[in-house]
Amino acid sequence: MKKMLVTLFSVAILAGCSSTDEGQLARNDGYKCEKVKTLGSNIPTKYCSTKKQRSEAERNGKDAIRNTLRQGVLSGDTGK
Numbered sequence: 001m002k003k004m005l006v007t008l009f010s011v012a013i014l015a016g017c018s019s020t021d022e023g024q025l026a027r028n029d030g031y032k033c034e035k036v037k038t039l040g041s042n043i044p045t046k047y048c049s050t051k052k053q054r055s056e057a058e059r060n061g062k063d064a065i066r067n068t069l070r071q072g073v074l075s076g077d078t079g080k
Contacts, residue, residue, distance in 0.1 A: 030054075 030051025035044035049057075 031048065032051075032054070033046055033048040036047045037044045
């Protein structure tokens with residue numbers, strides 16, 4: 001009985017320590033992790049990024065869409 005209580009106490013302490021590290025990182029850099037499914041796979045992968053990296057990726061995506069649309073308009077392609 002004593003061994004079981006010691007084991008449960010140890011697990012609770014370790015679980016508390018692991019959650020604190022991610023919480024501190026999230027407050028410092030806007031660090032965020034999420035599970036993302038890639039095309040052609042049902043197995044999600046963990047993707048972690050900072051707030052700065054996410055905003056840069058969003059800006060690059062918007063620029064790519066804008067350039068694609070601009071090329072379509074200049075070439076006369078209507079997408080049909």
